Amino acid sequence: MAEGERRSDEGMLDRSEGFGERLLGVLIDRAHEMPPQLIAPLIAEEVARVGGRDVSILLQDYGQLVLVPLPGRRLMVGEPEPIGDSPAGTAFLHATTVEVPQLDGIRMYLPLLDGSDQVGVMALTLDAVDDDDRRLLRRLAGLVADMLVTKHSYTDQFFLARRREPMSLTAEIQWSLLPPLAMSVPQVAVAGILEPAYDVAGDSFDYALNEDTLHVAMVDAMGHGLDAATMSTVAVGAYRHARRADIGLSEIYTFMDRAIAEQFGPDHFVTAQMMHLNTATGHLQWVNAGHPAPLLIRDHKVVRQLGGPTTLPVGFGGEEPRICGQMLQRGDRVLCFTDGLIEEHEAGEEQFGEEQLIHWVNRIEHTAKGVRAVVRALSHALKQQRGGRTTDDATLFLIEWRGGAADHLALLE
Numbered sequence: 537m538a539e540g541e542r543r544s545d546e547g548m549l550d551r552s553e554g555f556g557e558r559l560l561g562v563l564i565d566r567a568h569e570m571p572p573q574l575i576a577p578l579i580a581e582e583v584a585r586v587g588g589r590d591v592s593i594l595l596q597d598y599g600q601l602v603l604v605p606l607p608g609r610r611l612m613v614g615e616p617e618p619i620g621d622s623p624a625g626t627a628f629l630h631a632t633t634v635e636v637p638q639l640d641g642i643r644m645y646l647p648l649l650d651g652s653d654q655v656g657v658m659a660l661t662l663d664a665v666d667d668d669d670r671r672l673l674r675r676l677a678g679l680v681a682d683m684l685v686t687k688h689s690y691t692d693q694f695f696l697a698r699r700r701e702p703m704s705l706t707a708e709i710q711w712s713l714l715p716p717l718a719m720s721v722p723q724v725a726v727a728g729i730l731e732p733a734y735d736v737a738g739d740s741f742d743y744a745l746n747e748d749t750l751h752v753a754m755v756d757a758m759g760h761g762l763d764a765a766t767m768s769t770v771a772v773g774a775y776r777h778a779r780r781a782d783i784g785l786s787e788i789y790t791f792m793d794r795a796i797a798e799q800f801g802p803d804h805f806v807t808a809q810m811m812h813l814n815t816a817t818g819h820l821q822w823v824n825a826g827h828p829a830p831l832l833i834r835d836h837k838v839v840r841q842l843g844g845p846t847t848l849p850v851g852f853g854g855e856e857p858r859i860c861g862q863m864l865q866r867g868d869r870v871l872c873f874t875d876g877l878i879e880e881h882e883a884g885e886e887q888f889g890e891e892q893l894i895h896w897v898n899r900i901e902h903t904a905k906g907v908r909a910v911v912r913a914l915s916h917a918l919k920q921q922r923g924g925r926t927t928d929d930a931t932l933f934l935i936e937w938r939g940g941a942a943d944h945l946a947l948l949e
Contacts, residue, residue: 559585559672560679567683572691576608579658579680586672588660593648593680594624595656597700598711599733600912603628603657606697616700617657619912624657629909631720633674635665646673648681654718654908655681699734706737706765713740713772718908722940723815724750727907728933729915738764738806739874739929742772744779750813751779754827754933755850756874757806770799771806771850785810785823789847789857793825796851805849809872811935818864818937823857825849828878831894832862833869836901838894842870866939869907871897876928877918888922896921907934 563582570578580591590612594603602616603624619625627634627645631654634645641663648655658677662669688694703711710730718727726743730736738757743750753775757767774795778788788810796806807826813819822830822842826849829841842862848854864870878890896917904913911934918930 560675563676563679563683567679567686570683570687572687572693573608575683575687576606577610580610582676583660586662586669586676588644588662588673590659590661592659593656593684594628594659595684595694595698596628596654597698598703599700600729601916602700604697604700606656606694624659627657628654629912630906633670644673646677648677648684650681650685650716655684701734704735704737706760706762707733707735709765709769710736710740713742713769715742715744719743719745720907721745722942722945723748723938724813725907725936725938726750726752726934727911728931729911731915731919731930736929736931737761738768739876739931740768740772741872741931741933742775744776745815748814748816750811750815750935752811752813752872752933752935753779753808754872754874754931755806755808756827756876756929756931758804760928763800763804767796767800767804767806770795771808775808775810785812785821785859786856789823789825789850789854792850793853797853800851802852805851807849807875811870811872813864813935813937815937815939818866818868818939820862820864820870820937821859822861823847823859825854825857828873828875828890830873831871831897833871833897833901834865834867837898838871841890864937866937868937869901869910870935870937872933872935874929874931876930877932879928888918892921893918907936910934 559582566578583591592612592614593606594617595606597604600619602618604616605613607613617624619628623634623636624645627647631647631649636643641661642665643661646658648658658680684694728741730739737760741754743752755768755771757764757771771792774792775788778791792808809822809824809827811820811822824846826846829843831838832840832842844860845858847857878888878893896914900910900913900917904910911932915932
């Protein structure tokens with residue numbers, strides 16, 4: 537018997553490096569032409585080869601409340617798992633494998649990571665678990681995540697699984713526009729969230745990591761209907777076009793301003809904030825076009841607003857904006873948000889306000905770990921404190937400068 541093959545005569549499985557390489561190779565070879573509906577049985581077959589059973593693929597719902605099971609042949613489809621209070625949720629939020637002993641073996645929850653964006657969780661049961669199992673299943677989960685991200689571009693299967701309630705046309709437009717909700721590399725991490733998830737219209741954000749520069753934009757188009765969604769789409773499209781032309785922040789503002797003005801006329805506008813973060817030095821620059829000032833968080837506490845000169849919203853033809861700057865320290869976080877987060881109020885009552893926002897940021901910064909967990913917990917806590925109301929879009933985007941290096945990841949051991 538060749539090294540790495542299964543030793544069926546002894547009732548054991550060889551999970552050596554050679555066996556794992558062949559197993560993952562089979563998955564890669566088949567995945568290229570695999571139609572989306574056959575991903576589930578293929579994953580179940582691969583897991584069975586390492587002695588696993590009861591496989592579930594859990595995807596985050598749009599409201600970031602639960603992990604919902606993906607239906608599919610040979611997959612176990614149970615009830616949704618709450619993100620905030622379940623082993624699957626812990627694996628998802630913290631990007632770590634969680635093992636739960638059960639009467640019939642070990643239930644494993646493996647984060648599905650595409651790059652560093654958590655796609656969901658793969659759950660399965662083994663009779664027993666050793667380091668070879670952990671290594672192989674971690675790699676398998678990474679490959680499964682890549683397959684899901686690749687295939688979702690030409691199927692509605694994964695979109696439909698993630699929906700927990702009907703989605704408006706405006707929200708459909710905005711979700712199709714968004715980049716991944718989170719990204720994490722040694723130098724920097726980001727995470728964003730939009731409310732109301734199934735009816736968002738004018739709010740959006742975008743980012744890109746190009747060499748040592750993190751580009752970020754947050755936009756909030758006036759109104760809350762199809763016009764707002766259309767304006768937001770044009771604003772983000774104009775931002776991406778200008779960003780990819782490799783021009784400065786002032787020129788990006790001018791290009792976006794002209795695009796909105798020419799398309800929608802003088803009575804329409806989009807508030808916006810555009811940022812550059814040098815991930816090597818921590819130098820942050822930004823242009824604020826009518827947006828609330830971001831918050832600087834240091835040692836898990838808001839230390840001040842990142843104020844400075846502002847210009848008119850995009851579409852109103854403001855003067856060339858002044859660029860603001862701030863040197864970050866390692867571990868600093870910058871929280872951007874739209875006005876819908878702080879202006880919510882009942883008739884005749886005070887607005888929710890920045891003071892309450894800062895209070896909750898300080899509280900959650902000490903209890904949640906990682907930018908994605910903080911953004912999610914903060915958004916849900918703020919909505920609860922506002923009485924569950926979201927009459928306007930309310931968006932959060934959190935940046936953490938880590939100041940690390942990634943060159944070692946390109947070196948083979």
